[in-house]
Amino acid sequence: MGASAVLGTRHCSKVQSPVSCASSVSGADIQCFNLWSRTRSLSGNTKSFNMTTYQEFIQQNEDRDGVRFSWNLWPSSRLEATRLVVPVSCLFTPLKERTDLPPVQYEPVLCTRANCKAVLNPLCQVDFRAKIWACNFCFQRNPFPPSYAGISEVNQPAELMPQFSTIEYIVQRGPPAPLIFLYVVDTCLEEEDLQALKESLQMSLSLLPPNALVGLITFGRMVQVHELSCEGIAKSYVFRGTKDLTSKQIQEMLGLGKPTAQGQQGRPMAPQDAASTCRFLQPVHRVDMNLTDLLGELQRDPWPVPQGKRPLRSTGVALSVAVGLLEGAYPNTGARVMLFIGGPPTQGPGMVVGDELKTPIRSWHDIQKDNARHLKKATKYHEALANRSAVNGHCIDIYACALDQTGLLEMKCLSNLTGGYIVMGDSFNTSLFKQTFQRVFSKDFNGDFRMAFGGVLEVKTSRELKVCGAIGPCVSLNAKGPCVSENEMGIGGTTQWKVCSLNPSSTLGLYFEVVNQHNAPIPQGGRGAIQFVTQYQHSNTQRRIRVTTIARNWADAQSQIQHIESSFDQEAAAVLMARLGVFRAESEEGPDVLRWLDRQLIRLCQKFGQFNKEDPTSFRLSESLSLYPQFMFHLRRSPFLQVFNNSPDESSYYRHHFVRQDLTQSLIMIQPILYSYSFYGPPEPVLLDSSSILPDRILLMDTFFQLVIYHGETIAQWRKAGYQEMAEYENFKQLLQAPLDDAQEILQTRFPMPRYVDTEHGGSQARFLLSKVNPSQTHNNLYTWGQETGAPILTDDVSLQVFMDHLKKLAVSSAA
């Protein structure tokens, strides 16, 4: 009873979370806030919370720099750092949207040391009189360039002001490169799908900037590259769908002259050269009509598909041609290859499944039994393509709409390595696809596209730190340097990563290592610093450089462990650990990854928990860690690590999004949020627990990928009886409407569009909800709970309660 009262007033209290009842309240508040403020603000009263300093600090940092560190105080030695279990790491959103950050129109000032080249930043010591600044990474003393002659204490350039720890430079390098959009369209679709796709594509033309270049490749059994410049007859170049061609051959066959020579210099081609290559890539404003007609006339692949066969889809060759075309025509220019597929590649290089319908496409079961014939070859092929594409700064999106799998598992690297999107839907004729696709072309407050191309992220660290790697939509540029750690986490061994496509929410996880030796003194009052330098091509074709420099204090883990503990950002840490887990899961067996995660969790609890040995009941966690185990619990059940009930394509799809979204979204993915609507009060977030499923409630669950509205049993009956139609039940109508409105708000902003499910008690789609909630009531323990509330979940999965009990046991045991 008390619990429910608590629930009524406080939003997300962990009533059943036994970890630390005492501290859980504020922890819950924080979580609520975090989830809340980032998704939407539900109502004013939820904002009542008490913030700690660290929360504020973290929030401030995130707002300003787009950075969230797992630890906001850094242990001063390597040994201590390892003992902290969760590595010093951060989530970094390079292009975090900042309305208050006007870019500056000059080149950054670089440290003159050849292997440093850090950018002048607010943390640098400046001798205004000598006009000298000291690099805070290598301590090199650098003179200011002549243009800074007027510098003084009162006349400081922006980059020296503390509020500009993140600053953006617009630099002039070469001619502005146009944006390039190359549509690669599968024509083996059902008629209505194709029609819908055609319409979407036609619509997209109006969203593109007029000077952007567009191209069109269609494929089915053959691959056709459409020439867009021609008058009269529609021309296309056709490639056999089964023959793997080298980039050179492709360019020759397309009559692209000798682009390699220009390509070498890393410059876009001179205009006259471009003109010749441009037959396939034309400015939107010039070919708008042509292309619209062309798309309109697009026919389904005409080759007959015999009964019992899949249509022959030459996706591999089509991609190869697309990559080859861009490689030849526009190397190192931002370009977006948008692949639309309605089924798996069935022939040629990169084929995922044969054309015999009787051999189904590989499942996890097949893969585990090593029974997926084409898996390795196809993956290898697509990886090679992805790498080529990434080298040239072109990104590849995959829009896969089909009821069955489409081979995303094999093709995911195309998007993962190049920063492209993967969108998965059932049909092109759904609003899910249509809206998502439209949202690709959404614009920011300046009217610029929310996309950037050809990003290169460079990380510089002060001497006590080294960078272990990054996890996100990037590839390594293999730039060695003094701050590269030998210990790889994620994509490591480099200080630079290429992120071919970025948007304001693209977030990388970056992992660091403290290399300071235990006996070496902590730099007195010194701070560790990290600088992120992101060069990219802005969607308005400018080249820009964004520099973010952050610093954190060092702390001696022995003397200041409490401080360190309280500097722990459990949300960031959960996401960062989850990324590591997902990254591992790509190459390791699922159970191994879970074991690893568990071990990390147990170690963390052992390190920071307060307990008496061998006494599970004595276990307590401090406030800053209190939610972490719960995150881990949901992570373990999440589709990122569990393949059960998911196809390989779905897993790939979920993982793809998980490793690129920002912290808020990632947290939603790990632990979906659940709101409850009732007559008893204003809508409120409730526990993601089966006990929240009550007959007189409407629930709204957001898992990032799905948005589920669930009508409790009673509500559903009322609705069926049509009370909402009656004037006297206006309030019921409003109650029904409230979650819809809220859902709509989420749908407006979310990319990709979540699957929207409106269901009710007993509905088949209710499974989306039931599979997510903590199975606190199952058919096994229904009677032990013996409540009339809540809905039992028919599962053998352990509930959070059991998980926690077990965790406590292991944490306190000396054996573990």
Add this chain to the structure above:
Amino acid sequence: MPPSSERSTGRPARVTAAERHSPKPVGCSGAQTPALWRSLTWHSAFSAGDRHKRTLPRYYSVSFWHEERAQAGMGGYQGGFGPPGATQPLYGHYGGQAQPFNAPPTAGMMNGMHPAPASAQYGQIAQQNGAHPHRFAAPPASAAGYGQPPQSSYNNMAPQPPPATQQITNQMNALSMGNYAPGPQSPVNTGGQQHLQRPAPVMGQPQMHPQSPPMSPQMTAPPMASTPMSPPPMAGAPPMGGPSMDAPHMAGPPMGAPSMAGPPMGGPPMAGPPMGAPSMGAPSMGAPPMGASTMGGMAGPFPGSAPGVGGFQQAGLGPQGYPQQPGQFGGHMAGPQPGMPGMPGGFPSGPSQLAGPPQKKLDPDSIPSPTQVIEEDQQRQVGKLYVTDVRGQVPPLVTTQFTVQDQGNASPRFMRCTTYCLPTTADLAKQSQVPLATIIKPLARLPANEAPLHVVNHGETGPVRCNRCKAYICPYMQFTEGGRRFQCGFCNCINEVPMFYFQHLDHMGRRVDFNQRPELCLGSYEFEVTLDYCKNNKPPNPPAFIFMIDVSYNNIKSGLVQLICNELKTLLENLPKEDGSESSVIKVGFVTYNKILHFYNVKSALAQPQMMVVSDTAEMFVPLLDGFLVNYQESKAVIYNLLDQIPDMFANSNESETVFAPVIQAGVEALKAAECSGKLFIFQSAMPTAEAPGKLKNRDDKKLINTDKEKTLFQPQKAVYEQLAKDCVATGCSVDLFLFPSQYVDLATMASIPSHTGGSVYKYINFQVETDGEHFLRDLRKDVQKPIGFDAVMRVRTSTGFRATDFFGAVHMNNTTDVEMASVDCDKAVTVEFKHDDSLGEDAGALIQCALLYTTLSGQRRLRIHNLSLRCSSQLQDMFKSCETDSLVNFFAKSAYRAVLKQPVKSVREILVNQTAHMLACYRKNCASASVASQLILPDTMKVFPVYMNSLMKSAPLVASTELPTDDRAQQRLSVVAMGVEETQLLLYPRLVPLHNVDLGSEALPAPVRCSEERLSDCGLFLLENGHSMFLWLGQGCPAELIQGLFNLPSLAHLQPNTSELPALDNPLSKKIRSIIDNLLEKRPNSMKLQIVRQKDKPEILFRQFLVEDKALYSGASYMDFLCFVHREIRQLLS
């Protein structure tokens, strides 16, 4: 005056050497002058010195040869038939007699005649004239002066014998050349000049003076007079005299002079016997036999031949020729010199001197005349019906118009045999040397008055066949046991009659329904077949035509692409269709290409055609299925749109490289994908040099000519093309190739695919829309509209005792029995050779059944059966009586043309001569009644055989001349392979029709005259046509009315050179002549470009090479000479 100085210094010296030894064949050298031009224009890179070095050795050998020839007195033949040395073995078994004859020449040969005579001659000429290059370049002005001296000097010279020799020889050369040749020295210089200035390599033969009108007057008077005159003084020098002498005599026997031992013969008309004599050079020869009147001598020997059919011309004929002659020759005389290059007149005739003035007349009319034979056969058929109810009946000639009534044997339009009576044993056959072959034109067109073939349907079980040999039911199946069984006429197997087919027999043992069933009473009929006879057991789809247009720079520039696109619009309206069907079901598709291929989607639903480019030429594929092959009527709008746009689309293309094999591959793939058979029409501009499979390079090496490696020029480059041809045949994809080259294109290779797939090759060198456009379009129309069958397999079954062993045609053979043809049209014929397995029975005769399984225009699978029964006899005489010259020639042409792939051209010619001689000798030995050995006796049925054989040997593929473009030779070689009898006949003996006195009122074509220069008349107008070329020859003396009527020009001089069309004038003459020409063009399978040549104009050379009875330009004897030679050979064989 550089030229003259040149002549006075350099040239005489060189010539001297030559002259000293050699009686120069003036005619020959004249004829060969063009070689010189070429060497000058083409090899101008050589320094003069170079040229000397190169030519010198040849020069010596030449002189030697001449000398030798003078001794042998037979030189003329060697040129034609190759060095006797080589022939020796062939004659070997015919006894010692050969020896004496052969000896001298052999020796001569051995002594260093390595270069073949022909080329030697060229060499010589080149040598002689080598020093003159500048002269040609000399300005016209100088020419006049230049022309003068020779004459005067000539005149001067005459009196002084010793030094004269040189000079005069020289002079002689010049003069005689004057007629044919650039004749720098000729009095008529202007003409020479003209020539030189435009060396037109096309011209092969320079024989003519380019510009006649001005010439002739000049000529007539002074030079003429002097020339003929001068010889007498020269007489001392044997070589010289000859030519000049001839001139005056020309009128009579052009023949006589050369080979002519003439003198003894006295008898003017006599051709036969004398020939032997001269060639032998032995005095013993000719005299006695000859003396007799031709008639007597000739007619006698032929047993049973009607008087009119005598071996040689009879009196009756004489008149025909004679009266004309005076006029003709008078004209000639007046004109330039003896003049005819190919004429025997050209021969130096030592003998003639001996003989003294009178006798060298051999009447050309006395030798068998093809035109007459044709004419007579036609007369015989007038008003008759040719009924095929008799076994072994010899049909009318192929040139004859007749109506056939099928009564159990296939019409001769479908099948013709070399002989309709087979020798019973292999030994006999071998002895006779007569090839046993049949020429099958399975889809031959039938005239409107003959019924089309009946179509029989035997229902679900398919046609009734013999169980053992699988022969189809036909009139030769013998029904027994009251109709329950039948005995196969081919293998004698007894078969059950299927239930549904049972029928009672009448009292004659014939089935009661005999007359109701075409397959029991007719020689030719068709079956509808079951799915078992279809590819993959699926009913075939309608066939497709794919037009593949080369849009490289050349074709665009020449306007060809535009022309084709325009034409296609109308052409496609008239796609061939099955008799009785409303519209054609043939699908059409379009491809353009240069280095890459462009396919077009012309689906009717589209507003605009779509182009699909395939650049992957290494592995060709078809980019689209639906919309590529469409029904023209349905997609008309889109196709129009496409055809309008194609020329514009590529208007600015400067791509000049093309591919070829991938284009065909694409067609094959397209047909494969559409699961139909069909035909590709490829319009290719040049050799495919782009980097792709089937890339070709120039391998036209003139140095190979006359060597053992000459055959490589005819052999296609293998690898890609061989495989491709197989693919084509397997798919049922036929290829028609239209070539528009400006130079060598390795036709031997490019045409190899058409020639294996039942396709045709058309070539338009230096194509220009204005002059060749119409010609090409006619070809294209004919080609597209031809009745045609696709994806055909032919099987020839024979009764026991003999079998088909070899097949010639545009076919592909995967095994030894099935003749596969991707397509077979109404003009394609397959020649099948038979050999004995065993002996044949005279009673049973020999049966041939040809079954052709094919897909019709409407996509139905049909089986066409042709049956033919032949007699068998143990008497060679019977066989000879049943021979068919035209078929024989067809066979020889095909086999000889195939042989050049494996053997040197020279030996092929030898074999041909030998076989001719053997056949005739065999006849003489076994069939002819005893007669004097010196008489030449020819079987009635083969009386004009030699003229065809001679013509065949003079045909381009068999003439080893560097003058002939390799491509032309290859093309002729390949085109003949698919020809029927009618075409080979026409090709080897062109029609020469006098038109100047055409009867405007009559429908009939004027009677053709013999192909010989002497049949032309100065004031005449002649049309010559051989199925591939067509000339309108205008005599110098053409009446002005004629010119006015035809050309609307005041005189011949106003006629533009290179005119190739008659203006459409509204007068009876113009209309008549144009209608004659149009009719001919309509009738022939190929279109011909009308070439209008004026007598003595340079292009006349082209025309002259078709005068097959005359001596050939490059090498090859005249008809008369050949007869003499053959006669001599026969005598050798017999003695």
